Amino acid sequence: MKKLLLVSCALWWGSVSAQETKEYKVKLGNNKDRKVSIQMDQSEIRIEGYDGDEVVVRGAGFQEPPERAKGLKPLYSPMDNTGIGLAVTQEGGNVKIEKANRKAVSYTIRVPRRVALLYEQINWQGGKIHITGMEGDLEVRTHNAAIELENVTGPIVANTTSGEVRVAYSALNQEKPSAISTVNGMIDVSLPASAKTNLRLRSIQGEMFTDFDLNLKGGRDGLSRVGGGQVISGTTNGGGVDIQLNTISSNIYIRKQK
Amino acid sequence: MKPDIEKLLERYYEGETTLEEEKLLREFFRSEAVPAHLKDHAAPFQHYTDFRQEHPSPAVGSRFADRVGAESRIRPLVRWGLRVAAGLTLLLLGFFGGMLYSARTSPAGEGQTASAAEDLKTVLRYDRVMQTSASERIQAVYQSMELDRADQEITLLLVNALNSDANVNVRLAACQALLRFRDEPGVREALIQSLKVQTDPNVQISLIEALVVIREKRAAREIQRMARNEQIIKAVRMKAEEGLSRLI
Incomplete structure (x- = not known):
């Protein structure tokens, strides 16, 4: 009896861990001309930049489709060709990753650091996108998923309808502009204290807070009292790359990195 | 003879005399036997006669001759090679002068903005999305x-x-x-x-x-x-x- 229990435990543990550590790799190359497009829903996604040249995807919580579906093709999702519930295709040196199941699965994707990334949340079913350690061109579009970018250099182009956006730049790429727009999600951007930017900010109904000296013209504290809602243009450290932040009803926070 | 002379004179003042008639008049007035009432008219004929005999004074003559022989300031380009070279030089001068002028009047960055416009057109083309x-x-x-x-x-x-x-x-x-x-x-x-x-x-x-x-x-x-x-x-x-x- 004990033996049976032990064996079944081991088997169960083995199968679960096998699922969890199941990996899918595809070769890409670590340069900025390469692009990874990801379309997800419902899932918590972690994307980590690293110094390799492969895209490595790991999924946790994925369940195979039922036995009944053997030999049949799914209609809502693309065909799973990775064994972890994703459809990964390669088009001309670029990699496209689509969710090939309708469950809530957490994926961790390791991507070469300098590659460009496009992430889209394709429906309104929750999830969160967390990206760290990337130096490439990042474009993130969600409906209501929170966007969190850490240790990135940009450029960042992000938009969401009701998710929150948090960006922490480690350094600021001066070559290409960044832009973040939300309708109902707060924007919190943290820049190195010496970052040179041209800022263009607007919140229709919210407030804006910063500890940078934005070198604004006119009025006490640089803000003339017009009633809010207008565009505020300022610069940090003499001006540099363009960063545009827009929101309708939320606050914008721009802080110096400590 | 006298009435002929008077008639000739009349014709002379009208400008109708022939060359021979003028010759006759000249000869007449050159001769000593010019009647008093015609003496006033004599002057032109004598004058012209004298005039024909006149020569420039020797000094004038030598000065003139010197002038003609001496080299003028404008050197004539006799040899054809020199002429061609001169023409070419003028052409080149004109060309470069024009370039300088147009470079100064047109804005300096014109070449640059044209290529910048082309670049951004390429990036924004719909098929490059x-x-x-x-x-x-x-x-x-x-x-x-x-x-x-x-x-x-x-x-x-x-x-x-x-x-x-x-x-x-x-x-x-x-x-x-x-x-x-x-x-x-x-x-x-x-x-x-x-x-x-x-x-x-x-x-x-x-x-x-x-x-x-x-x-x-x-x-x-x-x-x-x-x-x-x-x-x-x-x-x-x-x-x-x-x-x-x-x-x-």
């Missing part, structure tokens, strides 16, 4: 704002970006750029039409503001429709009302 990132397209739109004028191709690309770019931030940037080129043909109409297709609140608000800034009264009807449309979020509807009050 898959290869460009949103940030690159935004950068191209910002670059277009640095041009003095936008030709029709650029305004079309900007309008296309405003209406159908997949990324909201690119559409926002395109709205700002088109505001700058408000006087180019077709831009105002495009802004008004774009009101009907935009769904993102940030872009809707930017568009309404742009139309108010350029005082485009033709947009009033569409803005009013938006102010009444329950499907549009409240913040945009309020902006539409505010815009309307400032337009009309």
